Amino acid sequence: MGIAHSIQSIQFLSDFSESVLAYPIVLSTHLTCIALFGGMILATDLRLLGLSLKSLTITEVVTSLRPWKRLGGGIMISMGLLLATSKAEEYAPNPFFWTKMIILGLIGVHALIFRPIVYNKTEEMDRSPVLPTKAKVAAILSLVLWTTMFVMGRLIAYWD
Amino acid sequence: MLFLAQPDIYLQPTPYLVNGRFMFLLKMSLLVAALLYNFTVHRKVAKMDNPPPALSKLVAIVSLLLWVSVVFGGIFIGFLQ
Numbered sequence: 001m002g003i004a005h006s007i008q009s010i011q012f013l014s015d016f017s018e019s020v021l022a023y024p025i026v027l028s029t030h031l032t033c034i035a036l037f038g039g040m041i042l043a044t045d046l047r048l049l050g051l052s053l054k055s056l057t058i059t060e061v062v063t064s065l066r067p068w069k070r071l072g073g074g075i076m077i078s079m080g081l082l083l084a085t086s087k088a089e090e091y092a093p094n095p096f097f098w099t100k101m102i103i104l105g106l107i108g109v110h111a112l113i114f115r116p117i118v119y120n121k122t123e124e125m126d127r128s129p130v131l132p133t134k135a136k137v138a139a140i141l142s143l144v145l146w147t148t149m150f151v152m153g154r155l156i157a158y159w160d
Numbered sequence: 161m162l163f164l165a166q167p168d169i170y171l172q173p174t175p176y177l178v179n180g181r182f183m184f185l186l187k188m189s190l191l192v193a194a195l196l197y198n199f200t201v202h203r204k205v206a207k208m209d210n211p212p213p214a215l216s217k218l219v220a221i222v223s224l225l226l227w228v229s230v231v232f233g234g235i236f237i238g239f240l241q
Contacts, residue, residue: 024239028232035231 004088017086030079037072040065048139059122100152114138187233194226
C-alpha cells in the first residue's frame with residue numbers, strides 16, 4: 001500500500017480526485033472513448049467476421065479506422081491513467097481493477113500475435129475468396145477481451 | 161432501471177441550483193433531442209448519395225456533440241449531489 005499511497009498523495013492527483021468538475025469530465029471522456037474507440041474496434045471485428053461493412057474491403061476498413069483508433073485509444077489511456085493514479089489506494093485491493101489490468105496485458109499479447117498475421121496482412125485476406133480462420137479468431141478474441149474490459153471497468157466502482 | 165434503483169435523486173425538489181435532478185432532466189432532454197435529430201436530419205443526410213461535404217460535416221458534428229453530452233450528463237447525475 002506504500003506505493004499506492006505515495007502515488008495518490010501527489011498534490012495534483014490528490015486535488016484531481018476530489019475536484020468537482022475535472023474528475024467527472026475526465027471520467028466522462030474516458031467513457032465516451034468506449035463508444036468511439038470501442039465502436040471502431042467493433043466495426044473492424046465485424047468486418048473480419050464478414051458480418052458487416054462487406055461493401056468495403058478489409059484493407060479499407062482497417063486502414064481508414066486505424067488513425068482514429070490510435071487517437072481514441074490514446075485519449076482513453078491517458079484519461080484512464082489519471083483516473084487510476086488519483087485513486088491508487090482505493091484501487092490497489094480492488095480485484096476488478098486488477099482483472100482489468102491483466103486483460104489490458106492480454107490485449108497487448110493479442111496485438112503481438114495477430115498484428116503480423118492478420119491486421120498487417122489485409123491485402124492478402126482481401127484476395128482470398130474465403131475469410132481465413134485466423135481473422136475470425138482474432139476478431140472473436142478481440143471482442144471478448146474488450147467487452148470484459150468494459151464490464152470490469154464498470155464494476156470497479158461497485159467493489160467494497 | 162437506474163431510475164428505479166434510486167428514485168430519491170431524481171425526485172429532489174425543483175432546484176434553483178444545479179443538482180442531481182436537474183442533471184437528470186437535462187440528460188433526458190439531450191437524449192430526446194439526440195434521438196429526434198438522429199431519426200430526422202441525420203438519417204436524411206446519411207441516405208443522400210452526394211451530400212455537400214460541409215453539410216455532412218455539420219450534421220455529423222452536431223450528432224456527436226449531442227450524444228457525447230448525453231454520456232456526460234449521465235455521469236454528472238452521480239457527481240452533483
